[in-house]
Amino acid sequence: MIGAKENNLKDIDVSIPKNKLVVITGLSGSGKSSLAFDTLYAEGQRRYMETFSSYARQFLGKMERPNVEKIDGLSPVISIEQKTTAWNPRSTVGTTTEIYDFLRLLYARIGEAYSYNTGKKMVQYTDTQIIDHILENYKGRKISILAPVIRARKGHYRDLFEQTRKKGYTKVRVDGKIVDLVPGLQLDRYKVHDIEIVIDRIKVMPDKKDRLVQSTQIAFKQSTEFIQLLDNDKDEVRTYSKRLMCPETGISYEEPSPNSFSFNSPYGTCKKCKGLGNCHDVDMEKVIPDDSKSINQQGIVPFGEVRDNFTFKQLRQIAKKYNFSFASPIKEIPEEALDIILNGGDEVFDHKLNYSKRDLIYNLAHEGLINMLSRWQS
Incomplete structure (x- = not known):
């Protein structure tokens, strides 16, 4: 030039x-x-x-x-516009250059899903494939068609059982056991349960195909995501789903979409780190910096000074049951009691407030201090 x-x-x-x-x-x-x-x-x-x-x-x-x-020897020119992009903790080179948008689309369209539990390729059935598979693999055998409605959740489910009974169903499978639906049926509210409605009990024969089709359709309406087939003789369960599903464990995925691969979207973000790539964990050295101190001496720092509130009233109930006092050094508190205080458990230490029309129940021992701190942080 x-x-x-x-x-x-x-x-x-x-x-x-x-x-x-x-x-x-x-x-x-x-x-x-x-x-x-x-x-x-x-x-x-x-x-x-x-x-x-x-x-x-x-x-x-x-x-x-x-x-x-x-100007001599000038090559073809390209000008890239300079722009100021908004930055956030989830920003990467891929998101800033928008290359990540193309990668998400690529994975959603040609990606193959595998179960994170077994490592096997996920399968997806149509209605016809489900019926054909049942007729081929269970011919002449007695089966129960189940509609899962509760998966690994706590509760007594009294209302659910009553509503199911009113729909005309007579049996449910609770935690692997088939029980009769009787009025007033309820479970332990503090334990995790799996509940399936028994839609039909049938012996698989070619001439009962229409009944099989009708029962599976009803099961899908009750469960929405997947159904289960119980071999009554072998007590083995097989899972079928119209969505992507692991054939062994029954884990079901939604159909992949670009949002499934975005850490900026609730559909694709990691449930633990929320797409940030790092997690905030409770530092036990700051919770209990000196285990020779007692609760009275603020040995468990987040509790602070001893006060006349609901938390300390429940702590007194725990102390009474496990034979320690607020003056006891933290290291001398029974291990089981300290575990309940920090991590929670199934035991109930309720304290009712009688100043309102409705009693409020606080259960510190159910959640635990560590879980409570983690929840506040999130």
Whole structure:
């Protein structure tokens, strides 16, 4: 480039090597943009426009030649717009350059799902495939068609059993055992349960295909996601789903979509770190910095000073049951009691408030201090 005088350039002569990464630096107002954009890029764009036909150029407008005496060996030019992007803790090179959007689309369209539990490829059945598979593999055997409604959740489910009984069903499978639906049936509210409605009990025969089709359709309406087939003789359960599903464990996935691979979306973000890539865990050295101190001496720091509130009233109940006092050093508190205080458990230490129309029940021992701190942090 010889004799560049565009804007504030003072008759500049410069030779720029090809196949090299060249950076133009200088103080503000020294002519960096004038050299790169207003001279080099403008001349390259003008020459490119001149290759068009006269008919096409009339729609593009006329481009003025930059104020420069001579430019030799100019390659085709591309200008990338500089933009300021909003940054957040989930930003990566992929999200900033928008390449990640294409990768998410690629994985959603051609990706194959595998079970995180068994490592086996997920399967997906149609209604016809489910019926054909049952007729082929269970011919002549007695089966029960189940509709899972509760998976690994706590509760007594008295209302659920009553509603199911009113729909005309007579049996349910609770935690692997089939029981009769009787009025007033309820479970232990503090234990985790699996509940399936017994839709039909049938001996698989080709002439009962219509009944089999009807029963599986009803089961899908009750369960929405998947159904289970119980071999009554072998007590083995097989899971079928219209969605992606692990054939062994019954884990079901939704159909992959671009949002499934986005850590900025609730559908794809990690449930533990919320898409941030790091987690905040409770530091036990800060919770109990000195186990020779007692609760009275704030040995368990988050509790603070002993007060007459609901938390300390429940702590007194725990202390009474496990034979320690607030004056006992933390290291002398029975291990089982300390575990209940920190991690929670199935035991109930209720304290009722009688100043309102409805009693409020606080159960510190059910959640535990560590879980409570984690919940507050999130």
